[in-house]
Amino acid sequence: MLWGRKKDVIGLDIGSSSIKLVELAQGKSGYRLQNLGISPLPPEAIVDGALMDSVTIIDTIRELVNTTKVKTKDVVTSVSGHSVIVKKITLPFMTEAELEESIKWEAERYIPFDINDVNIDFQIFGSNAENPEMMDVVLVAAKKDIINDYVSVIMEAGLNPVIIDVDVFALENMLAINYEIAKDEVVAIANVGASTTNINILKNNVSGFTRDIFKGGNQITEDIQRQLHVDHQEAEEIKVGSKMDVASRTIVQNLLKKGSESLAVEIRNSLDFYQSSTTYEKISKLHLSGGGSRIKDFDLILQEEIGIPVEVVDPFRKIECNEKKFDLEYLKEIGPVMAVGVGLASRKVGDR
Incomplete structure (x- = not known):
């Protein structure tokens, strides 16, 4: 959606705990998976979306x-965090060219940064449901220094950044490829990363509300490290249930329950805020993605907290995957982690 010539691209999801690469090919019958990879990043390489260790990030991309x-x-990549603002606003009807001229002045009313320090983009979504004389616009602003950092590491790695998107919109694209959403149905996506959780609520496949929660799976990992005196990797394995010592089972279960409930409450608060501030119908389902979706029993705890069905996403659900080239069980296991990457890879050079 942001800052972007039409041909295939690499989707590169630069997350705070790992970098994910996805390449798709589009044919007449849909998408086909061409390439996929994931490499971990050391803790503190990326903090709140800011690239703290560019050398390691460049080496990992290479x-x-x-x-x-x-x-x-x-390459298409995306940003999120404190330096990115996504806001749905309502404006008097005007052409795209007219809005292009005035968007900077409109944005100043909604953006808590110096307007000269941000890149601004927008998308018009048509007339407002409550006032047909007005139009709904999604305004996006991202700090120039963050954008420049992402562009720089990608170029230093020998690649060509053509589009800088936003995580929540990449997730929207992934959902549109893989899931059929009924007319007027309202659904939510929660992408639980290591340090940030992206929330996107959609009606008719259009974002009605987005929010980044600055909490993710890392807090639980760190709690396990402290309590059990284990390293980061072992704590991650314990968190997803692939490794658990009988002697520490009760401690781990309590840590997982406490951490999951805390995160579930934050997600519920976002859903409640959306529903209290709109006249839209009840949210029918929440699609869960990101590494945090693999936390043992988190989907069940979240479903109980928010009171609506929760489904862990499969971003390859409607994508053709050659089982001679890709291990389908592995794709199923890591699928939720690759959701943003799939959405990014579905873009084309020349997209807005």
Whole structure:
């Protein structure tokens, strides 16, 4: 959606705990998975969306490109966090050209940053449901220094950044590819990353509300590390239930329950805020993605907290995957982590 020539691209999801690469090919019958890879990042390489260790990030991107043997150089990536603002606003009807002229002045009313320090983009979504004389617009602003940092590491890795998107919109694209949503149905996506949780609420496949919660799976990992005196990797394995010592089972279960409930409450608060501030119908389902979706029993705890069905996403659900090239069980296991990457890879050079 933001700052972006039409041909295939690499989707590069630069997250705070890992970098994910996805390459898709689009044919007449849909998308086909071409390439996929994931490499971990050390803690503190990225903090609140800010790139703190560019050298390691560049090396990790290069390693991913070499390992997956991708030939495409054009990259779509995305940003989120404190330096990104996504706001749905209502304005008097005007043409896109007119809005292009006035968006900077409109944005100043909604953006808590110096307007000269941000890149601004927008998308018009048509007439407002309650006042047909007005139009709904999604306004996006991202700090220039953050955008420049992401562009810089991608170029230093030998690639060509063509679009900088926003995590919540990449998730929206992933959902549109893989899931059919009924007319007027309202659904939510919660992408639980290591340090940030992205919330996007959609009606008719259009964002009605977005929010970033600055809490994710890392807090639970760190609690496990402190309590059990284990390293980061072992704590991650314990968190997803793949490794648990009988002697520490009760401690781990309590930590997982407490951490999951705390995160579930934050997500519920966002859903409640949306529903209290709109006349839209009740949210029918929440689609759960991100590494945090793999926390043992988190989907069940979240469903109990918010009172609506929760489904862990499969971003490859309607994407053709050659089982001679890709391990389908592995794709199922890591699928939720690749959701943003799939959404990014569905873009084309030249997209707005």
